[in-house]
Amino acid sequence: MARVEVTPEQFTLVEYDGGVIAGIAEELSTKVGLPDDVPVLIEIDEELPLPLTGSTADVVDGRAVLWFSGADFEDGRHRAVFNDELARAELALGLYRASDRLRGFVDAPADEDLSDAQRAAWEAFAEGRVARLGEYTRKVRRQYVFRLYNGFTDVADDAFERLWTADRFTWSELDALCAECKAADPRPEPKQRSAIRKETLRAQG
Amino acid sequence: MKKILPVEELARDSRFVRVQIQDAMLDPRQAKVAERNTGSAKLQPERPAAPDRARQLMHGIFMGELQALEGAGRTTFDFDDEDVPFQLKLDMARQSWDESRHCEISVKLAAHMGTEIGEFSEATFLYEAACAEDALLRLTGVNRALEGLAIDVFNTMKEFGDSSGDPVLAACEDWMLADEVTHVKMGSDWLRRLTENDPERRERALEFQRTVDKLFSLGGFRGETDENPIQLARRFRQMAGFSTDEIDELSEVTAEAQAEAEAMATAEQQAS
Numbered sequence: 001m002a003r004v005e006v007t008p009e010q011f012t013l014v015e016y017d018g019g020v021i022a023g024i025a026e027e028l029s030t031k032v033g034l035p036d037d038v039p040v041l042i043e044i045d046e047e048l049p050l051p052l053t054g055s056t057a058d059v060v061d062g063r064a065v066l067w068f069s070g071a072d073f074e075d076g077r078h079r080a081v082f083n084d085e086l087a088r089a090e091l092a093l094g095l096y097r098a099s100d101r102l103r104g105f106v107d108a109p110a111d112e113d114l115s116d117a118q119r120a121a122w123e124a125f126a127e128g129r130v131a132r133l134g135e136y137t138r139k140v141r142r143q144y145v146f147r148l149y150n151g152f153t154d155v156a157d158d159a160f161e162r163l164w165t166a167d168r169f170t171w172s173e174l175d176a177l178c179a180e181c182k183a184a185d186p187r188p189e190p191k192q193r194s195a196i197r198k199e200t201l202r203a204q205g
Numbered sequence: 206m207k208k209i210l211p212v213e214e215l216a217r218d219s220r221f222v223r224v225q226i227q228d229a230m231l232d233p234r235q236a237k238v239a240e241r242n243t244g245s246a247k248l249q250p251e252r253p254a255a256p257d258r259a260r261q262l263m264h265g266i267f268m269g270e271l272q273a274l275e276g277a278g279r280t281t282f283d284f285d286d287e288d289v290p291f292q293l294k295l296d297m298a299r300q301s302w303d304e305s306r307h308c309e310i311s312v313k314l315a316a317h318m319g320t321e322i323g324e325f326s327e328a329t330f331l332y333e334a335a336c337a338e339d340a341l342l343r344l345t346g347v348n349r350a351l352e353g354l355a356i357d358v359f360n361t362m363k364e365f366g367d368s369s370g371d372p373v374l375a376a377c378e379d380w381m382l383a384d385e386v387t388h389v390k391m392g393s394d395w396l397r398r399l400t401e402n403d404p405e406r407r408e409r410a411l412e413f414q415r416t417v418d419k420l421f422s423l424g425g426f427r428g429e430t431d432e433n434p435i436q437l438a439r440r441f442r443q444m445a446g447f448s449t450d451e452i453d454e455l456s457e458v459t460a461e462a463q464a465e466a467e468a469m470a471t472a473e474q475q476a477s
Contacts, residue, residue: 141319
C-alpha cells in the first residue's frame with residue numbers, strides 16, 4: 001500500500017479530516033494500480049470554495065504529488081462540508097493520472113504546462129476508469145468540460161467516448177486526439193489557459 | 206387558499222437545501238480568495254474553473270426561475286380586482302407561463318452541463334422580495350430589480366455560450382433573455398401607470414427597488430468592470446424601459462455594493 005501524506009494535517013476553514021482523506025487515498029492507490037513504493041503527497045488548498053475547482057497530478061522525484069482545490073471535495077449543498085463521493089472520485093482521478101505518468105505518459109508535460117484541451121482529455125480518460133472502479137462519477141459534467149476545451153462538435157463527442165471507455169492510452173495518442181478535435185473546431189484559438197493553477201494562485205496567497 | 210404564502214411554505218422535495226445568502230458572503234474563504242490574483246472575474250471559458258462556475262450559475266438561474274414562477278403566480282392570486290387592475294394580473298399570469306417554460310429550459314440546460322437538480326444549495330431571496338404586501342413593490346422589487354438582474358445574468362450566460370461555442374446554451378439564453386426584457390418592461394409600464402398621479406408612492410416603490418438592486422449586486426457579483434462576474438446589460442435594460450439615468454444610478458449602486466463587501470471582508474480578516 002502506498003504511503004500517503006496529506007497537507008494540511010488540520011483544516012481550519014473547512015470541515016475536512018486529513019486522516020480520512022489519507023485513508024481514502026491509500027485504499028484507492030491500490031485500486032488504481034499505483035506501485036506500493038511510490039509515496040503520495042496530497043496538498044489541499046482549503047481557501048478555495050466552490051465553484052473554484054481545480055487539481056494537478058505530477059510525479060516529482062519518484063513521488064506522486066497531487067494538488068486539489070478544497071472545492072473539489074466540497075458538498076455543493078452544505079458549505080465547507082466534505083463530500084465523500086466527490087472526494088473519492090477526485091482522488092481516484094488524480095491517482096490514475098499520477099499513475100499514468102509512470103507508464104504511457106512519461107513524456108507528458110508537467111500539469112501546469114498542459115493546455116486546457118489536453119487536461120480535459122486526460123481527465124476524461126481517467127474518470128472513465130474511475131467509473132469502472134465502481135466509484136461515483138459525473139460523465140455528463142466531464143463531457144461538458146471536454147466540449148468546452150475541445151469543441152462542441154461530433155468529432156469531439158466521438159473523441160470523448162473513446163477516452164471515457166479506454167483502459168489504455170499514451171500521451172502521444174491523447175495529444176493526437178486533441179489535435180483531431182482542434183482541426184474540427186471552428187472556434188478561434190483560446191486566449192489563455194484556464195484551470196486553477198496552484199502556482200498562480202499561490203503568488204499572492 | 207392562503208394569500209401571501211411565506212417563504213417557509215414553498216413546496217420543495219428533499220433534493221433542495223436552503224441557505225442564507227449572508228452565510229455565503231461571510232464565508233472566511235471569500236476574503237482569502239479576494240486577496241489572490243485570479244485575473245478578470247468575467248465568466249469566460251479561459252477563466253479559472255469556468256466549467257464549474259458556469260454550472261453553479263446555471264443552477265442558480267434554475268432556482269431563480271422557479272421562485273420567479275412562484276412569485277408571479279402569487280401576485281396573480283394574492284390581489285383582488287379592487288387592489289390592482291385585472292390587466293396587471295393577466296400580465297402576471299402570462300409571466301408565470303414564461304417562467305414555467307424557463308424552469309423547463311433551465312433544467313435541460315443544467316442537465317446539458319452535467320448538473321443535477323439540487324446539486325447546489327438554494328437561496329430564497331428572490332421569492333422573499335416577491336412577498337411584499339403592496340403590489341407596486343412587487344413590480345419594482347421583482348419585475349424591475351430582480352428580472353432586471355435576470356437580464357444581466359442571461360446576457361452574461363449568452364455571451365459565455367457564444368464565446369465557448371456552445372450553441373445550445375447561447376440559443377436558450379437568448380430566448381429567455383427576450384422574455385425577461387418583456388417582464389422588466391411590464392414592471393416599468395405598470396409602475397408609471399399605477400403612480401401617474403402619486404409621485405410619493407412612485408418614489409417609495411423606486412426606493413424599494415434601489416434597496417433590492419443593492420442587495421442583489423451581491424458584493425460585486427454584478428457591475429461593469431472586469432471584477433464583476435455578471436455584467437450590467439445596458440442595451441437590454443434600455444429596451445426594457447430603463448432610462449440612461451436609471452442605468453447610471455444602478456451602476457453606482459453596484460459599485461457601492463462592491464466597495465462595502467470589500468470593506469466587510471477586510472474587517473472580517475482584521476478581526477480574525
